[in-house]
Amino acid sequence: MATRPAGDLTDPAGTAAGDAGTAAGDAGRARDDAAVLTAHAVRRAFDDRPVLAGVDLTIAAGEVVALLGGSGSGKSTLLRILAGLDAEATGPTRLRGTAAVVFQEHRLLPWKRVGDNVALGVTGPDVRARVDRALAEVGLADRRRAWPAELSGGQAQRVAVARALVREPNLLLLDEPFGALDALTRLRMQSLLRRLRAQHGFAALLVTHDVEEALLLADRILLLDEGVIAEEIPVDLDPDHPGDRPPARSPDHPAFGALRRRLLDRLGVPAA
Numbered sequence: 350m351a352t353r354p355a356g357d358l359t360d361p362a363g364t365a366a367g368d369a370g371t372a373a374g375d376a377g378r379a380r381d382d383a384a385v386l387t388a389h390a391v392r393r394a395f396d397d398r399p400v401l402a403g404v405d406l407t408i409a410a411g412e413v414v415a416l417l418g419g420s421g422s423g424k425s426t427l428l429r430i431l432a433g434l435d436a437e438a439t440g441p442t443r444l445r446g447t448a449a450v451v452f453q454e455h456r457l458l459p460w461k462r463v464g465d466n467v468a469l470g471v472t473g474p475d476v477r478a479r480v481d482r483a484l485a486e487v488g489l490a491d492r493r494r495a496w497p498a499e500l501s502g503g504q505a506q507r508v509a510v511a512r513a514l515v516r517e518p519n520l521l522l523l524d525e526p527f528g529a530l531d532a533l534t535r536l537r538m539q540s541l542l543r544r545l546r547a548q549h550g551f552a553a554l555l556v557t558h559d560v561e562e563a564l565l566l567a568d569r570i571l572l573l574d575e576g577v578i579a580e581e582i583p584v585d586l587d588p589d590h591p592g593d594r595p596p597a598r599s600p601d602h603p604a605f606g607a608l609r610r611r612l613l614d615r616l617g618v619p620a621a
């Protein structure tokens with residue numbers, strides 16, 4: 350878990366440099382002004398080997414963006430940078446509001462009860478009531494006094510989501526949050542995330558290997574390749590029309606299938 354206060358994180362002076370006075374620059378600035386997160390020309394190398402070679406990214410308030418890419422393409426590296434967890438990266442990033450991170454592993458402290466894990470680092474009035482509310486929202490109202498070791502993998506990951514929610518983030522940074530769960534639990538967690546997003550309206554950046562998960566949850570998909578955002582694909586599957594069978598956001602819908610094929614093709618996975 351990491352949270353950050355509002356404000357510029359790195360080198361804000363570089364933002365929007367070079368486009369002053371142009372219509373495109375004005376449009377870009379308007380978009381940035383409405384954004385919960387912006388990043389410009391983010392670069393990161395390990396031992397002189399470039400992994401990110403100039404990533405530009407904007408996430409609008411309330412927007413869910415999925416980040417896909419081959420193994421080792423730099424998805425987690427980018428998420429860590431955006432979460433403020435990597436001081437070595439260059440390129441300005443700016444967050445408006447509060448971000449909270451959910452990782453693939455729950456990262457709960459085993460010596461603290463569930464409620465105390467959720468409350469960790471939370472300040473202000475009514476912490477207990479906020480913790481109870483967050484646990485209720487993930488369906489674990491009755492597990493506040495449980496120890497992490499007493500939870501299933503899915504329950505522990507729900508606690509990790511509650512620990513993020515209690516901070517009332519306007520951006521969730523999700524690094525393969527359901528990647529370690531079995532298929533059924535994963536589906537349940539995906540619906541939970543959709544419901545929470547509808548209720549709270551937070552934006553999210555979802556790093557995933559799972560093309561279907563990206564199509565089920567995201568408004569927009571970004572493909573990371575060769576260190577840059579190589580392609581941006583809007584997920585035009587909403588709104589579902591009442592009576593649509595199957596609904597557009599389901600793997601059985603032809604439009605969903607077409608987008609899935611396009612993405613798998615782009616990722617170099619041959620059609621089954």
Ligand SMILES: Nc1ncnc2c1ncn2[C@@H]1O[C@H](COP(=O)(O)OP(=O)(O)OP(=O)(O)O)[C@@H](O)[C@H]1O
Pocket residue numbers: 395400418419420421422423424425426427558
């Ligand atoms: N701390 C580090 N030190 C050295 N190399 C690193 C470090 N962190 C990441 N890398 C390298 O950077 C590249 C990108 O790693 P990253 O974990 O961001 O990829 P990814 O797209 O999230 O991969 P995956 O989908 O397999 O999780 C990899 O080659 C990895 O070995």
